[in-house]
Amino acid sequence: MSRPLVVDTVAGLRARIRDWRRDGLRVAMVPTMGALHEGHLSLVRIALERAERCIVSIFVNPTQFAPSEDLDKYPRQLARDLDQLALAGADLAYTPGVGEMYPAGFATKISVGGPSAGLESDFRPTFFEGVATVVAKLLLQASPDVAVFGEKDYQQLCVVRQLCRDLNLPVEIIGAPTIRDAHGLAMSSRNAYLGEAELQIARRLNVILRKAAAALAAGADQNGATGEASRALLAAGFHKIDYVEARESRTLTPWRRGHEGRLLAAAWLGKTRLIDNVDVSTS
Known part of the structure; x- marks a missing residue:
């Protein structure tokens, strides 16, 4: 080889x-x-x-x-x-x-x-x-x-x-498709900056986003679901949330119910900024 x-x-x-x-x-x-x-x-x-x-x-x-x-x-x-x-x-x-x-x-x-x-x-x-x-x-x-x-x-x-x-x-x-570790954390070169305690917090990002996406798909209010996700990320140990937003999958215009969507987020752990996104099912 x-x-x-x-x-x-x-x-x-x-x-x-x-x-x-x-x-x-x-x-x-x-x-x-x-x-x-x-x-x-x-x-x-x-x-x-x-x-x-x-x-x-x-x-x-x-x-x-x-x-x-x-x-x-x-x-x-x-x-x-x-x-x-x-x-x-x-x-x-x-x-x-x-x-x-x-x-x-x-x-x-x-x-x-x-x-x-x-x-x-x-x-x-x-x-x-x-x-x-x-x-x-x-x-x-x-x-x-x-x-x-x-x-x-x-x-x-x-x-x-x-x-x-x-x-x-x-x-x-x-x-x-995004490749994730066994805990669901999206693989990123910047993950190397994280200590073990920070990694445990980082692995909550995808879990919280998936919960919010499921709530949106089930009919939850968009501002309520994304606001709750932001609060959950802070409670999990993230220091600052840049955004948690639902957008249409192709255009990234604001998401409308019944359209294919993505829930996107960026959050900080110390000096490391992590991003992730999950599908918002329309089925």
């Missing part, structure tokens, strides 16, 4: 993809910021169900971090990541540096409206501009047939789909 080929330039990436295309192979891409876990590896496996070759990009994107956020602390562990990718069967790791992605004189930003409104944008105003710009660059650099993103970052997934629709990017965007 060998590690994937590693390339760190656009030219090197495109040269390898040209070889695959010449052989008639379909190409999938999984964009990541590294610090890979089982959630990421599940995306690789899904990608390889849709294509013969899989590229995993590993790039900690500075443009989606605000000055007060954890860019410098974000875990970087390339050697371990490559071992993980070998186990998952990825063919190529694309590891550009900041200078390759944002060379001197870079002056373009992409702003996506629609599903970017509210939620994360209320607390991280420049986040989706950074995400949209780097994702557009990655998809244009690699030109994959399909790209796989996790539903854990649900608003981000909706923004990426909007981006590709609006700019006619010829790539199929696949949303992959």
Whole structure:
């Protein structure tokens, strides 16, 4: 079992993809910021169900971090990541540096409206501009047939789909189910920041969201159900709640009963911010 080929330039990436295309192979891409876990590896496996070759990009994107956020602390562990990718069967790791992605004189930003409104944008105003710009660059650099993103970052997934629709990017965007630990905690690179006591609290997030989603599906008042969820999270030991909101699944406009919905939340444990979401059943 060998590690994937590693390339760190656009030219090197495109040269390898040209070889695959010449052989008639379909190409999938999984964009990541590294610090890979089982959630990421599940995306690789899904990608390889849709294509013969899989590229995993590993790039900690500075443009989606605000000055007060954890860019410098974000875990970087390339050697371990490559071992993980070998186990998952990825063919190529694309590891550009900041200078390759944002060379001197870079002056373009992409702003996506629609599903970017509210939620994360209320607390991280420049986040989706950074995400949209780097994702557009990655998809244009690699030109994959399909790209796989996790539903854990649900608003981000909706923004990426909007981006590709609006700019006619010829790539199929696949949303992959959230991978959780045995206690229901959504896997995240930032979970590594949590101590054992904080992990016990973090595992309450999904439980409380599922209870609120079930109440909404059963006809509970929306403000009452989300307010109760916020209070339950604080009682469980979370220090601050950024939001608990129900939105329509595709557009992320405010949820209306009878429509497919998602209940999304962001909450703080000390200096660690966790996000999660669950389906609101309409059946």
